[in-house]
Amino acid sequence: MNFSEQIISWYNDNKRELPWRNTTDAYIIWLSEIILQQTRVEQGLPYFYRFLERFPDISSFANAREDEILNLWQGLGYYSRGRNMLKTAQLIQDQYNGVFPVKYDDLIKLKGIGEYTAAAISSFAANETRAVVDGNVSRVLARYLGIDEPINSTKGKKIFQNIADELLDLNDPATHNQAIMEFGAIICKPKNPACGTCVLRLDCVAFKTNAIKYLPVKLKKVKIRERFFNYLLITDGEKILMNKRGENDIWANMYEMPLVETNTLLEIDELVKLPQLQQLGDKMAIKGHTTIIKHVLTHQHLYIRFIELRDFPENLQKGWFYTDVNNLDKLALPRSIFIFIKKFFNF
DNA sequence: AACCCGGGGAG
DNA sequence: CTCCCAGGGTT
Numbered sequence: 389m390n391f392s393e394q395i396i397s398w399y400n401d402n403k404r405e406l407p408w409r410n411t412t413d414a415y416i417i418w419l420s421e422i423i424l425q426q427t428r429v430e431q432g433l434p435y436f437y438r439f440l441e442r443f444p445d446i447s448s449f450a451n452a453r454e455d456e457i458l459n460l461w462q463g464l465g466y467y468s469r470g471r472n473m474l475k476t477a478q479l480i481q482d483q484y485n486g487v488f489p490v491k492y493d494d495l496i497k498l499k500g501i502g503e504y505t506a507a508a509i510s511s512f513a514a515n516e517t518r519a520v521v522d523g524n525v526s527r528v529l530a531r532y533l534g535i536d537e538p539i540n541s542t543k544g545k546k547i548f549q550n551i552a553d554e555l556l557d558l559n560d561p562a563t564h565n566q567a568i569m570e571f572g573a574i575i576c577k578p579k580n581p582a583c584g585t586c587v588l589r590l591d592c593v594a595f596k597t598n599a600i601k602y603l604p605v606k607l608k609k610v611k612i613r614e615r616f617f618n619y620l621l622i623t624d625g626e627k628i629l630m631n632k633r634g635e636n637d638i639w640a641n642m643y644e645m646p647l648v649e650t651n652t653l654l655e656i657d658e659l660v661k662l663p664q665l666q667q668l669g670d671k672m673a674i675k676g677h678t679t680i681i682k683h684v685l686t687h688q689h690l691y692i693r694f695i696e697l698r699d700f701p702e703n704l705q706k707g708w709f710y711t712d713v714n715n716l717d718k719l720a721l722p723r724s725i726f727i728f729i730k731k732f733f734n735f
Numbered sequence: 736a737a738c739c740c741g742g743g744g745a746g
Numbered sequence: 747c748t749c750c751c752a753g754g755g756t757t
Contacts, residue, residue: 424752431743431751468755502754522752542736569752578750579746606749610738638740685741715745724741 391532391588392557392564398587399567402574404429407436409566414488415446422469422503429573435464446488449473449531450481458642458720467642467720472500490514499533503549511561519552520565521545524572531576534593536596539604577646613688616653619645619725620665621696621732627710629700630719634707638685643719644710645694653680653691668701692724694732 389397403409406429408420419439423432431620438460443449446608454474471657476498480488495506507518519525526539526548533551537544557564581600589595594603600607622629622645631646648664651718659665665672671708675696683690711719713733721729729735 421752425751426741426751426753428744428751463742465743468740472754486757500754504753508752520752523750524752566752573752609749640740683742687739 391555391571391591392567394587395567395571396557396560396563398575399563399570401552403566403570404574407433407659412513414490414509415449416440416510417512418474418488418501418505421508422473422500423464425469425505426466427464432464435461444651446477447486450477451656452477454641455718455720459718462720462726463723465723467640469500471641475499476501488513490516492518507645508565515560515562517556517558517561519549519556519561520569520571521549521552524569524576525552527578527604528568528572528576531581531594531600532588532592534597534599535601536605538607540607546603554576564653577710609699615688615689615690616650617692618650618659619694620648621645621693621694622700623696623705623713624700625733626713628713628716629704629708630711630716631707632703634711638688639722641720643721644725646705648695656695664695667705668697668703669699670702672701673698678728681724690724694728 408416411417420432420436423435423439442460443452452474454471457470457474458467461467479498480486489498490510492506492510494504495501495509501509504520504522507520510516511518511520522540526544528540529535529551530537530546535547535551537547539545539548544591552568575586583589583595583600585593586592586595594600620629629646630643632645633642635641648659648662649661650662654662656674660672660674675698677696678694681692683692717735718730
């Protein structure tokens, strides 16, 4: 058996039952693929069900409001995925008469769909012969063939895509693609791969040369920025002052309390002297504050605390608005904000 | 090519 | 702690 036959044979015996398999509905496949970008299957599963129930087809998705999509996406991270999905759904509604495209060359033009996702949808929905290359695939290939080119360099991506294309089963690209990803997730795992039960181990260069530990090679990641977020908690228990975030920074278009960001960690009494706080009114006083929570993102470490003010401010800044506390569950909140609010108001 | 964009789980 | 997950967009 060649590589593809071995992988597919293993897959038929060992695959998980996942709800987005056994369908050729491009909309459902698209939904699952976007949710699963940089996301583990277990984490994405409940979101997949939630979205499919609320938006059973492309037209219901296209008619949604961005706020509702972000609210449903809350907690999953990489929120631009949700915003891009709305744009794509609207474009498909308008320019494709609501029929989801299944050709790679059409898919690749859509917002939020790159090489991987275009290959996945076109092969799963229409058996187009496009090889997927995700983290699983590049890891399997790097080990099996003993390739030490970094999988995330421009050159490396080209190399692994070319190899994946050559190995692809042209008669059943869909199953081949599913199989190699599943194999990477279950057997050829990043750490402690199950080489003992691997059907490819006798042909695997990394296994034969004891190089599993060192493959795949990946380029170093960039340095992490530290930021200090002081959130102003202004509430009487029934209404609360909130802010809608802008387009550019993290958590774009999502909601939070009024934010005072500082470059360093300030003591509470230093914080009160800041112009952002002085501008709020004449006699602004602090009622209390929380300890600092460290919120870890891929490129940033956020040090977050919540400062409760005694009175409502006289002057509101742009983007600030009062809302009923009972309305908070309808707003898309960053995870750390959501957790704090839940605890504070006893939700 | 480098950087940005979340949150969670494994080891 | 570190690494990585069914990646993609922007500069």
